[in-house]
Amino acid sequence: MSRLTDISWEDFERLGLEAKKPYLERFEGDGMPYHTLFAQQFDRALLMRLCALANRIRFINKSKEGALYLKNVLAHKRAMLYFSQPSSRTFLSHLAACQLLGITTGSVRDAATSSEFKGESREDSIRTFSSYFDMIIMRSPEQGLAEKMAWELSNSERPVPILNAGSGKDQHPTQALLDIYTLVRSFERKGGIDGRTVTFCGDLKRGRTVRSLSYLLTDFRDVKQVFVAPPELQVPDDVTAILREKGVRYEISDDLRAATRASDAVYMTRIQDEWDNAKGESARIDTSRFKFGAEELELLGPDSIIMHPLPRRDEIATCCDHDPRAMYWRQMRNGMWIRAALIASTFGFEREIMDCGY
Numbered sequence: 001m002s003r004l005t006d007i008s009w010e011d012f013e014r015l016g017l018e019a020k021k022p023y024l025e026r027f028e029g030d031g032m033p034y035h036t037l038f039a040q041q042f043d044r045a046l047l048m049r050l051c052a053l054a055n056r057i058r059f060i061n062k063s064k065e066g067a068l069y070l071k072n073v074l075a076h077k078r079a080m081l082y083f084s085q086p087s088s089r090t091f092l093s094h095l096a097a098c099q100l101l102g103i104t105t106g107s108v109r110d111a112a113t114s115s116e117f118k119g120e121s122r123e124d125s126i127r128t129f130s131s132y133f134d135m136i137i138m139r140s141p142e143q144g145l146a147e148k149m150a151w152e153l154s155n156s157e158r159p160v161p162i163l164n165a166g167s168g169k170d171q172h173p174t175q176a177l178l179d180i181y182t183l184v185r186s187f188e189r190k191g192g193i194d195g196r197t198v199t200f201c202g203d204l205k206r207g208r209t210v211r212s213l214s215y216l217l218t219d220f221r222d223v224k225q226v227f228v229a230p231p232e233l234q235v236p237d238d239v240t241a242i243l244r245e246k247g248v249r250y251e252i253s254d255d256l257r258a259a260t261r262a263s264d265a266v267y268m269t270r271i272q273d274e275w276d277n278a279k280g281e282s283a284r285i286d287t288s289r290f291k292f293g294a295e296e297l298e299l300l301g302p303d304s305i306i307m308h309p310l311p312r313r314d315e316i317a318t319c320c321d322h323d324p325r326a327m328y329w330r331q332m333r334n335g336m337w338i339r340a341a342l343i344a345s346t347f348g349f350e351r352e353i354m355d356c357g358y
C-alpha cells in the first residue's frame, strides 16, 4: 500500500494528482479518502457512494430518533476548523455537518488570535491542533498548504485526517462534491448528469470552485462544458488541458445568452478581486455581459438550473431567486449533507450509517 510515511515530502510534491491519490486513501483500493485534498480523488463510483450516504443521512435526520442516532455516531470525535481565509457558508456547513454527527468542534478563524501571530509556523500550529483533535478542516489562501499539512500529519506521532475546505486559487473539493450532489438531485428523475451541457460563467481564471467541479464532471459520460468569461478571466490552460486529455467536449465563449439557451446548468461565479495583482485591476474589466438576469432567465430551458457557489455580488439578479430553477440556496443545504457524508466516511462509518435501522 502507498503511504505518506513511505515517501519524502519532496518526492510526494513532485507527483501528479493521479499518482498522489493512492497515498491519500483510507484503505488500499477502496478509494475513500483519508485526507481529502483535491477533486481528482473522487471517481464516479465514489461520488455515487457519497451521494447515497448524504441522502441516507438526510432521511435518517428527519425523525427525532434518527437525529439522535446520528448525533451519537461520532460523539467520540473532535474536529478543528482552521480557517485562515474569509468564509461563512463553508465554515458553517462543515460546523453543522460535524454537529449532525455529534462531533465536538473547535475553531481558529483568524491567525491574529493564534500563536502564528507570535511567529509560530503553520506546521507547528497544525501539529498542535492534532494533539487535541481527530480531524482538521482547513481553508487557506495558500495553494498546496493542505497537502503539505497532510504529509506532515501522516508523518507525525498523531496522524489525523485533513479536509481541504478551499486552498488558494486551486482547489475546493467539498464545494465540488456539493455541486455534483446538487446536479445529481436536480436531474435524478430526468436521466441523470450524463449527456448534459454545463456552462461556467464569471471569473473562471481565479475561481477554485470551477477548477474542482470541471474535473468532477469528467467522471460523467458525454458532459459538455462551456466557459463564458471576458478574455482576461477565461478558464486557465491547465483546466482545459485535462478536458482535452480526457476527450471531453468544451467550448470557450463570451456569449452568456447563447450558452444559457443550450445549457442544462449555468454555474455563475463572482469576480475574485481579492487576487488582483494591482488595485482596481478587476474593476477595469467589462463584466456587464457576464451577469444572469431576467432576460437570461427567459432563455433558460424549463428543466435547466442556475447554480452559484456563493457569495454572490450582482452576477445573478435577485429577481431570479424565487424561480424554481434557482438552485443556489439548495446547494448550501446540500453542502451540509454531503460534508456530513464525507466526514462520516473519513472516520469509517459509511457502512454503519447505510445499514442502520432508521
Ligand code: NCD
Residues within 6 Å of the ligand: 089, 090, 166, 172, 175, 207, 208, 209, 269, 270, 309, 310, 311
Ligand atoms: C467560494 C470559495 O471560497 O471559493 N465560496 C464558497 O466556498 N462557497 C466561492 C467564492 O468565494 O467566490
